[in-house]
Amino acid sequence: MEQALEILFTASFWVAAIRIASPLIFATMGELICERAGVLNLGIEGIMTAGAFAGWFTVYAGGDLWTGVLVAALAGAMFGLLHATLTVPLGLSQHVVGIGVTLLASSLTYFIYRLALPEVTSPPKIAPFEPLAIPGLSSIPVIGPALFNQTPLTYLAFATVAVTAWVLYRTPLGLAIRAAGENPAAVEAQGISVTGIRMGAVMVGSALMAVGGAFLTMSAFNSFFFQMINGRGWICIALVVFGSWRPGKALLGAILFAAFDAYQVRLQQLSGGIVPYQVFLMMPYVLSILALVLVARRATYPKALMIPYQKGER
Amino acid sequence: MRLEPKPAPPLGVTLLFPVAAIAATLLITSLLVLAAGASPFSVFYLVARGAAGTQFAALETLTRATPLIFTGLAVAVAFRAKLWNIGAEAQLYIGGVVTIVLGTGALPLPSFLLIPLIMLAAMAAGALLLLGPAVLKTRFGVDEVVTTLLLNFIVLLFVSMLLEGPLKDPMGLGWPQSQRVVAEAQLPRIIQGKRLHYGFAISLCAAAIVWVIMKKTVLGYEMRAVGHNAEAASFAGIPVNRVLMKTALLSGGLAALAGFSEVSGLKGNLTLDLSPGYGYSGIVVAMLAMLNPLGVVASAIFVAGIFVGADAMSRTAGVPSYIADVMVATALLTMVTAILMSRFRVRWR
Numbered sequence: 286m287e288q289a290l291e292i293l294f295t296a297s298f299w300v301a302a303i304r305i306a307s308p309l310i311f312a313t314m315g316e317l318i319c320e321r322a323g324v325l326n327l328g329i330e331g332i333m334t335a336g337a338f339a340g341w342f343t344v345y346a347g348g349d350l351w352t353g354v355l356v357a358a359l360a361g362a363m364f365g366l367l368h369a370t371l372t373v374p375l376g377l378s379q380h381v382v383g384i385g386v387t388l389l390a391s392s393l394t395y396f397i398y399r400l401a402l403p404e405v406t407s408p409p410k411i412a413p414f415e416p417l418a419i420p421g422l423s424s425i426p427v428i429g430p431a432l433f434n435q436t437p438l439t440y441l442a443f444a445t446v447a448v449t450a451w452v453l454y455r456t457p458l459g460l461a462i463r464a465a466g467e468n469p470a471a472v473e474a475q476g477i478s479v480t481g482i483r484m485g486a487v488m489v490g491s492a493l494m495a496v497g498g499a500f501l502t503m504s505a506f507n508s509f510f511f512q513m514i515n516g517r518g519w520i521c522i523a524l525v526v527f528g529s530w531r532p533g534k535a536l537l538g539a540i541l542f543a544a545f546d547a548y549q550v551r552l553q554q555l556s557g558g559i560v561p562y563q564v565f566l567m568m569p570y571v572l573s574i575l576a577l578v579l580v581a582r583r584a585t586y587p588k589a590l591m592i593p594y595q596k597g598e599r
Numbered sequence: 600m601r602l603e604p605k606p607a608p609p610l611g612v613t614l615l616f617p618v619a620a621i622a623a624t625l626l627i628t629s630l631l632v633l634a635a636g637a638s639p640f641s642v643f644y645l646v647a648r649g650a651a652g653t654q655f656a657a658l659e660t661l662t663r664a665t666p667l668i669f670t671g672l673a674v675a676v677a678f679r680a681k682l683w684n685i686g687a688e689a690q691l692y693i694g695g696v697v698t699i700v701l702g703t704g705a706l707p708l709p710s711f712l713l714i715p716l717i718m719l720a721a722m723a724a725g726a727l728l729l730l731g732p733a734v735l736k737t738r739f740g741v742d743e744v745v746t747t748l749l750l751n752f753i754v755l756l757f758v759s760m761l762l763e764g765p766l767k768d769p770m771g772l773g774w775p776q777s778q779r780v781v782a783e784a785q786l787p788r789i790i791q792g793k794r795l796h797y798g799f800a801i802s803l804c805a806a807a808i809v810w811v812i813m814k815k816t817v818l819g820y821e822m823r824a825v826g827h828n829a830e831a832a833s834f835a836g837i838p839v840n841r842v843l844m845k846t847a848l849l850s851g852g853l854a855a856l857a858g859f860s861e862v863s864g865l866k867g868n869l870t871l872d873l874s875p876g877y878g879y880s881g882i883v884v885a886m887l888a889m890l891n892p893l894g895v896v897a898s899a900i901f902v903a904g905i906f907v908g909a910d911a912m913s914r915t916a917g918v919p920s921y922i923a924d925v926m927v928a929t930a931l932l933t934m935v936t937a938i939l940m941s942r943f944r945v946r947w948r
Contacts, residue, residue, distance in 0.1 A: 327744065367932075374600060377935050380683050380744060384882055385931040392924030393631075399919035400635055519748045526742075563760035570749045574735075577746065581739040595601060 292551045299431035299544075303439060306543035308333075308500040310442040312521040313528070313535050314449045315361075315493030320525055321453065322486035323466035323589040327383020328368045329494050330518030331390030335360050336495025338394045341502035341509040342401065344411040354438070354499055361495025362488045364390050369487035373480050376593030387518075395511060408508040414438055436504045438496075443536075445493065450532040462486055466587035469594040479594045494518070516570060523573035527580055530587060538576070545572060602943040616941050617887055617898070620933040627933075628926050635918045642916050646923075649911025650904030656911070658795045662865065664896075664903035666691070666874065668802035669857035670881025671888065671895040672809050677850035679813065679890050680822040681829070682733065682843055686747030687854035688878025689754035690725035694858025696758060697721040699766055699777045699869045702784030702862070710783045717784060718801075718859055725855025726848040728754070733847035737840040751878065759871055766869065777869040786864035798860030803896060805853060810892040812849070822846055854878065880906075883931045889938060902927055 292298050312333055319326040326332075340357035344350055364386055371382045402408070414436035423433040453459035461482050464472045469479040497517075502509050524542060528535025546569050553565040607613075629639030651657045670687040677684035701717045708716065732750065735741040761767075762775040770778075786797045813819040821842045824832040833839045857877055862869055884902050888894030909923030 371932065371936065375936065375939055376602065377939055381886060381935055382932065384685060385928055388879060388928035389925065389932065392921055392928050396631065396919050396921035396925050399921055516749065516752045519745055522745050561760045561764060563756040567753050567756045570752045574746055574749055577741045578735060578739055581741045584740070
């Protein structure tokens, strides 16, 4: 019992928690931007798969790490464009298109992977992003290594939250995005194109999801393998609801979730195999459903979420 | 651009939409085949031959279509009422678990009692599994897409736990697999010595029954009304939540039958690779069929043919068999676009 509590005060636990949180932060911000503009993006799981592969493959083929991140973002934006074209001007069901984009993005990724590397049995590794200690701050006990001795992509994840919050709440563009998700007719009345705002938001959001996927191959596992996203995208959709569509709250949710995930891995080692390991592996998914149930009653969905907008229609 | 509604086209024209969607899919995926350094014509020919060129291939396609008919029906029923059941994969596995629990000797019954009993129990388990998300949706407003998706992962881990624990085959040499079902719990083969089993016949009956329910009963009418406009349905006195519950029970039960038929008719035991994503492919099957239960049979055979054919093709032509998954996903997106084009015309201005 004491041991179980001691874990919470070790630096390695918090370092792992922040590392696990990083890809979730990217993808959660991406989904949040889409939903704030009124589009539910269920392509997230597949887009993360595509991003994970695109970033890894760029580096494997000789590109440098930041080029890899950029290629991943572009791949994500392309799938975002596909999703947005079908759901925004054409107004197709966001549920069906989202699942379609997930199926397409992941199968296309696996196809290209098999085409590029037909003979490999164990996927090749790349040289990943290295931790970058911030002088001074990284020597604070416990939180120093957790927050200030991570890879550059983790810092970028936190910066993404700040930028997303600033754009959404402090700029005219952010006002237009939020209004597109609440009251699109008001946006159109301002002479701003709802279609343009929504498509842009889905593309930017999808690019962030892809970078979240790329984090896994470029800053965590160092190689690409099948089914590696493993439901993280769906968890991020739950995190957006849990965070009531606010970047700050969603960030806290992601860290809380990741801390729990890091904790269950350590508990699993402590439990000495009395409890089947699958019970621990189920925890993140069970927790996501519980989180959804907890906040569902007071959740304030963007009012125009999943409602297609046609200019001039009432 | 804007979309303007146009009158519904006659049935003959409507049937052209899946054809157009499939043509567009072939066009798009032929680019990938070219990228793989092969000729699209020969690759698609090899896929078609691998799917239906010989008696063996055709029977294999029908065998593969069986679980897809069940999951396709499950999705078609749910989507008709706008209950977004993306969890057919989980319901399928639960159906498989029930088949093993009851079918490995626990019940000393003759075949004609045991098999219907297992079917009913499997359906009940799958139905209950979807009832959870449906209750969360109607009571708490939790989106069922996310809960059913997350349940897929939970159930797969649960099955893995069972296969390494209580359901583990002691003679399985350590592999996570269950015991085989007893002879009385096995669905017989339709043709001696071939893999096609009576699960296929049951799936055809299921499609016919679902068609009757959807077109000829009050429940079917209510489901369509709820899917079309829940608010108007509620205003007209239809108990929307209760209809959604019934939809969930029917949909979950149908998906569980896929698991039952795979275990009892084909595999004989339960492993973690019982389904290569039949639950997800069921979504494509249902959409290609425009949610019509009889159309599901045709589109399931078509989708199964792509998978079976692509396996055969990749062995000879060297194009990765994932091309099948790409084709199926592309077909889903081109199909929903084609349906839209049938109802609206695009005006540019």
